[in-house]
Amino acid sequence: MEDDGRFEEKCFSNGDVYVGKFKGILPHGDGKYTWSNGTVYEGDWIDGKRTGKGLITWPSGAKYEGEFSGSYLHGHGTFTKSNGCVYTGGWRMNAHHGIGQKVYSNSDSYEGLWKEGIREGSGRYTWNNGSSYIGNWKKGKIDGRGIMTWGNGDIFDGCWSNGLRQGSGVYRFSDGGLYIGTWSKGLKDGKGTYYPSGSKQPPLNKWCSILNTDDSGHIRLNRRLSEKAPVSGRSKSLRHLSHRTPSLDANWSLQNPSGDCICRDSSSALLQTSNEGQSEASGMSNMVSEREYMQGVLIMERIKQYSEILHNKNKRQNKFSMKPVKKSSFMDIFEDRRSYYLKLNLQLGIRYTVGKITPIPAREVRSSDFGDRARIRMYFPKDGSQLTPPHCSLDFYWKDYCPMVFRNLREMFKLDAAEYMMSICGDCGLKDISSPGKSGSIFFISQDDKFVIKTLKKYELKVLLNMLPKYYNHVGSYENTLITKFFGVHRITLRGGKKVRFVVMGNMFCTELHIHRRYDLKGSSQGRYTRKEKINSNSTLKDLDLKYEFHMDKKLRESLFKQISLDCKFLESQHIIDYSLLLGLHFRAPENLKALVEPPRSMQRLHSLPSGDDILKQGEQLIIPNGLLLVAHEPSFVNTTPGPHIRGNTLRAYSIGDREVDVLLPGTARLRVQLGVNMPAQATRLLQEDKVEESEIELFEVYDVVLYMGIIDILQEYNIKKKIEHAYKSIQFDPMSVSVIEPRTYAQRFINFMDKKVFPESP
Structure with a gap:
């Protein structure tokens, strides 16, 4: 039915008024709708719904001008609240979504990525006191890799979690001092190296442009930022926003009053001081200190020459580079992408096995559940089959050992099947970890740190299967057992006949607390030391x-x-x-060691973010245990x-x-x-x-x-x-x-x- 194009005014019984074009009895085309409470919309309509471009104003003084779809704020637009807060950027279903810039009523500002109304992805937040953060966000909080610059000139560049420093990082003080180390819940925790102001400092090339190199692609605040936004017909204007916002351009930098500049160019060092070259040329102190902190408290310090630290580092690197890499028999199976293929095959197989065994009614384990015939076998062709999905790995055969036994073990260990699959087979995938021993085994760990997956040798698999009946009885009889918890044993076979065996175990260090030391204790002494x-x-x-x-x-x-x-x-x-x-x-x-904690100035508590988000509630880090x-x-x-x-x-x-x-x-x-x-x-x-x-x-x-x-x-x-x-x-x-x-x-x-x-x- 074509638009008849008639222009009418219609008053409704509830006091609303519409003036504009109609399609049948529905507003369609240009029109102005005034609600009885004083709200006014003027713009495009399709089949009785606000769709296209328009302007809506509320009695409070708030207004939105931009794109609509199905009567939702959807596309690109500018929302101005009555208190002066302004958001310009992408929208989806009435929520900030995509690239956008928000200036709050207290003069704080954020520009970057949003997801369903919260900061998610890459972005820059600037506080009204001069502090700023550039980096990754998750669920509205600082999370991932990023750089914080405080108003006093201090800079932290490194890892964050839930709004607090967590993991490795570099802290540059405004006086030129530098600390490279690790943090936990906002506090220095673990070993690190402090370079005093005026001392010779190491090149920071390995930290360069971390915002361009995140494997997940979340932290790409330059050219790729605009590429992450949807490019549908109603959201092309999001690209326009990135071009209109200078701080989101390809090469951009943040400079603080002390002259320290954080470069965004991928070819430059991440942290560079304006006087770095001059200091090196003029000759500087070579004394640095290796430190160890415990929750912000300095517990050990060793003073060394810079040349000694550099020599030890180069010695380790040269030794590593000269040492031939010893590969296990299966290490050459997957060529350059072997880790990716292994993890993908594991996820496909475990998802299939757990999904197949879980619907079976619960019952006691029988002797036949331990036998050679207690196996689940399946072929996973790359193109998929009636029973298996298509995938991006190599064709492989899957074998699951004693599935009913391990299903009962998981229930005995109080593991929900769905949570087990989500931990191992979720979208986040598995992480590689280095082997702590001489076995040459490959280790993976789930993203939530609950499970460790280890490759087994053939004889180890045989020992485990022979032990399994007694193991099952032992862990069933002693719920406090300290013995490793096993949750599944699997084998992957490629079409060439190469086989890789895995066991899934519980991670004994799955805790929110930082593990400062790890020991492997056997009770023997011959060779039981670490260089x-x-x-x-x-x-x-x-x-x-x-x-x-x-x-x-x-x-x-x-x-x-x-x-x-x-x-x-x-x-x-x-x-x-x-x-x-x-x-x-x-x-x-x-x-009673509060006096030994670094001055609160270097751990300033930033102002809470508007809208109740409170990104950096750092009060906790000022509490000394x-x-x-x-x-x-x-x-x-x-x-x-x-x-x-x-x-x-x-x-x-x-x-x-x-x-x-x-x-x-x-x-x-x-x-x-x-x-x-x-x-x-x-x-x-x-x-x-x-x-x-x-x-x-x-x-x-x-x-x-x-x-x-x-x-x-x-x-x-x-x-x-x-x-x-x-x-x-x-x-x-x-x-x-x-x-x-x-x-x-x-x-x-x-x-x-x-x-x-x-x-x-x-x-």
Whole structure:
């Protein structure tokens, strides 16, 4: 039906008035609609709905001028509130969406990407006090990689999470000093290097243009920013916005009053000072300090020459570059994209298996569920089939071992099937992690850090399947077991016959608390140390590297050793050796150390963002923890949501009358204490025989710590090969110092080491 083009005025019974063109009985074309409350819309109509371009004003004085669709603010437009707040940019269904710029009533401003009304993606926020942030946003908060420049000239460039500094970064002070290190919840936490003002500073090329190199594509504030916006017919004007906004152009920079400039050009260093070249030419101090912080408190400092740090770094790099890469038999299967293919195949297979097994009614595990015929097999061609989807990987065959057993194990460990699939098979994918050992295995970890996936050798798979019936009974009988939680075993076979085997396990360090130290403890001493040049903040240290002994509540210690004995007895019955206790330490800052925290000036709390978003609520980071406190367990105050490493009951503590306990961490949380999870203790630093460098200052001897632990690497049998290895090493070394000994002796030595050296009884 064509538009008759008639122009009419129509008054409605509720007092509304429309003047314009009609199509039948509906407004269609140009027209002006006035509501009885004083709201006025003047613009385009299609079939009775505001669609096209128009202007709407409200009685409060607010107005919107731009594109509409289906009576929604949709497309590109400018919204002006009565208090002076102005937004210009993309809209979708009445919400900011796409590229946009917003100037708030208090003169703060944001320009960048929006998603359904909140800041999401890349953008720049400028506060009215001169502070600004350029980088990534998530759910309205600073999250990802980005650069914060404070009004006083300080600059932080690095990682953020939930509005706080989290992970690695570079902090440049306005006086020219530089600190490179790690942060946790807004506080310096871990090892780093401080370069004083006037000292020689390292090139920061590895930090250059991080906003152009994010793998996910979220942080691309230059040319790609406009490309992320939708380019439909009603949103082409979003590109126009990017051209009209100078700060979103291809090359743009942020300069603070001190002269420090953060360049956005991908070929330049991320941080450059205007006087950097002059300082180097004039000769400068070579003294720098290696520091270690604990929740903002400086606990150790070592003064070194800049040349010494540079030499050690180059030595490590040269050694690495000269060392040939040893590949496992399956490492060359996938060529340059092997990691991508492995992860994609895993996700496809696990999604298929869990989806197939979950609808089956729950039942007890039978002996046949452990047998050779208890397998799910499926072929995944690249182009898809009636049962499998098309995918971007190589054709592969999938095998899932003992699916009903692992389904019951997941339920025993209180894992929901849907959450399990979302963690491993969700859109975010899996992350690569480096192997902590010599096995050459490939490790992946889920995006939510709940699950670790490890490749297995053929003999390890055989050991696991042979052990599985007894393992199932053991973990079913002892819910506090410290032994690794297994959630699935799988195999991928390519058409050429190459096979890769995987096991899915719980991540014992799945916690919001920062793990400051990791130890792999076997109870043996031969070769159980880490070379000093290889130690960094992510290293897993060994028995001879342990500098602490841990004292805990009497009842907690009793529960721990009761379970260690039960687990070792089980492993001994399966002829397993070479297992270890994986121990993670979260240090709490010593009491009464507020005076040692860096001046609040460098951690200024920025003004809260308008509209109730509060991006940087940094009050928490100004709270200095005061150790640990055991309190009676109250479920209403504690998050008891089960995780992959949390299953057992709440432990009891002797110190508060044999009651179930939580640990209270001032300024952080109240956590439920379970075996191997959130266990409070005191770490006492052991006296070292070796003379400590005079330049190294260790500030404290006793720390409050929260412990996370579990028994790992339980797939090595004491077979003929290991017996021969034991005989050979016994000729060269003390037989009790080597890792390879018969299972009964191994278990006893393991328990004794934990009892005497790691968790001794309190005096």
